[in-house]
Amino acid sequence: MFWTEKSTRWYKQAAEYTKYHHAIYKEIYPFIPVTASVLDDGCGLGYLSAEIAQNAKVVTAVDIDDRPLEDLVERLKQDNIKNLRVIKSDWSEISEEAKCDVVVSSFFKSNIEDIGRLFEYCSERLILVVSNGSENSFLPERNSHHYRKRADLFADNLRSKGIPFYDKKCFIQFGQPLSSVAEAREFINHYQPTCDNGEIDDHIRSHVENITKDAYGNQYFLSNLKEVCIFVIEKNDYMY
Numbered sequence: 352m353f354w355t356e357k358s359t360r361w362y363k364q365a366a367e368y369t370k371y372h373h374a375i376y377k378e379i380y381p382f383i384p385v386t387a388s389v390l391d392d393g394c395g396l397g398y399l400s401a402e403i404a405q406n407a408k409v410v411t412a413v414d415i416d417d418r419p420l421e422d423l424v425e426r427l428k429q430d431n432i433k434n435l436r437v438i439k440s441d442w443s444e445i446s447e448e449a450k451c452d453v454v455v456s457s458f459f460k461s462n463i464e465d466i467g468r469l470f471e472y473c474s475e476r477l478i479l480v481v482s483n484g485s486e487n488s489f490l491p492e493r494n495s496h497h498y499r500k501r502a503d504l505f506a507d508n509l510r511s512k513g514i515p516f517y518d519k520k521c522f523i524q525f526g527q528p529l530s531s532v533a534e535a536r537e538f539i540n541h542y543q544p545t546c547d548n549g550e551i552d553d554h555i556r557s558h559v560e561n562i563t564k565d566a567y568g569n570q571y572f573l574s575n576l577k578e579v580c581i582f583v584i585e586k587n588d589y590m591y
């Protein structure tokens with residue numbers, strides 16, 4: 352399961368410290384008219400959905416997991432955001448009411464087979480944010496193969512199908528603030544349980560940085576400079 356109590360807490364603190372989703376939003380906002388209705392598919396904690404909602408007509412945030420959605424609903428109340436609705440659903444079974452102008456999917460969909468289905472939900476364009484690996488991962492190297500070069504593969508697949516697209520690569524920081532070395536150990540162990548204690552400690556010695564205490568009292572930081580690729584596919588181009 353992607354969202355546990357711990358992973359949710361870590362993800363929230365990383366999102367708030369690095370402002371990662373704002374950086375993603377700055378890359379995608381030129382493709383989202385202020386009049387647009389937007390579906391954020393696999394929204395997770397909805398930080399990107401909330402950024403989009405600031406300059407869009409309405410945003411529907413969809414995820415299959417209750418935990419991040421409950422957190423999002425709380426933040427919507429606190430921040431008095433009214434044009435963002437939350438739906439718990441499998442992405443492939445979203446109801447008709449979620450149909451929109453633009454579909455956004457960040458770190459969720461990057462299979463060529465899913466493109467046609469995603470276009471069933473939108474009338475204008477698809478914006479996919481896809482990982483291409485990390486420059487310096489917060490985990491010991493062997494784990495970062497997971498997302499490595501996924502964006503390059505996806506671009507190759509689009510080209511081979513003759514689907515026109517816009518793409519832009521950028522590096523965005525999504526590192527992890529942590530309160531103690533013990534928590535850094537716990538974090539690495541959570542995401543890379545096969546790592547032994549020696550490897551974890553070596554990684555901490557060479558990668559952990561000191562930071563000024565953040566709002567949660569975190570004073571250490573594990574950098575994670577992600578290589579991200581933004582893909583934009585126009586429905587008209589896809590259909591012809």
Ligand SMILES: C[S@@+](CC[C@H](N)C(=O)[O-])C[C@H]1O[C@@H](n2cnc3c(N)ncnc32)[C@H](O)[C@@H]1O
Pocket residue numbers: 353392393394395396397398399413414415416419440441442443456457458459
């Ligand atoms: C890597 S997270 C990305 C979260 C968010 N888009 C972001 O960029 O911060 C992938 C999300 O997809 C959700 N997810 C996984 N399978 C799903 C499905 N079948 N339908 C809808 N959401 C799903 C997970 O619960 C998780 O929140």
